Amino acid sequence: MVEPLWALLWGLFLVLLSFALFRPTKGYFWGWQRSRRMTGRVLIEDALKHIYNLEYKKQTATVASLSGVLELTGRGASDLVARAEAMRLLESSDGELRLTTSGKDYAIRMLRVHRLWEQYLAEKTGVSESEWHSEAEYQEHDLSADDVDNLAQQMGYPVYDPHGDPIPTSSGELPPRHGQALSALAAGDRAVIVHLEDEPEAVYAQLVAEGLQLGMQVDITQVSPQRVTFWADGNEHLLAPILAANISVVPLPEGKDQESEEDSESLSSLGLGESGRVVRLSRGCRGLERRRLMDLGVLPGIIIEAEMRSPSGDPTAYRIRGGSIALREEQASHIRIVRQMEVE
Structure with a gap:
């Protein structure tokens, strides 16, 4: 014993x-x-991608910035730069790192793989939004040129990835990125989200937690040095300006809405016995989850009634097209509805 x-x-x-x-x-x-993952080839590819991203943003790459992004010691980053210089992929001068023509072409190929893979994860799998970037980081080094071309064809040659970043073409052409920082708007402005910065991961995780998505209309109510307050998809958001700067938007003309859709709310807001007409699925509902809801009959124009709720409060049973389906609150929040008024 x-x-x-x-x-x-x-x-x-x-x-x-x-x-x-x-x-x-x-x-x-x-x-x-x-x-x-810390093989010589992978490190060089990640380094080229880092330098290209900074050059694209009109910023300067250094050995220190490389060391921080790749989690290398200063000595390790310096050795990496020396190897890349020997391969004629980059040049260093006065502490600044710049890509050569060959290095830029190489970096663009890596960006193409990464962003195509993110689009694939978003549209074709059930992988969580917060994991798209890290998953693509692992996969981008293992795909051949033929694999990438086949993936692009399968996805219908998308122009932008799910974060709004432009996807380079097979010939290396890069569609333009448009928009301005959300933090640059003023109270009363209206705009549409066109890009969510996915690096650093901690910042992107906060944007995901806020439920923000590409294509959402934002209505700015207050801007101060401490916070940016706005409404999006029926919810109020308060962000620090440094966080709001990671959201790019395109302003809407004064007095114009993105769409003339009826005022809607989420299905999860219905009380028992209440019903609503489906208007759309939110843009945050993608891939397998979106297809599952559509297969269950959750389509525009369909009437759904909140029928029963579990003792714990979640999930809730909904009456739809003569049958019942159980949805968690998180799933129901993706379904936008217009309440059906009771007729006495």
């Missing part, structure tokens, strides 16, 4: 071992995963 004390100590040991191995971002397992 196992002594209780020994069982407790053994259990504690296993907990500590698991923590050491799988501690988020710092555990040995994650370090091993990162080291697998």
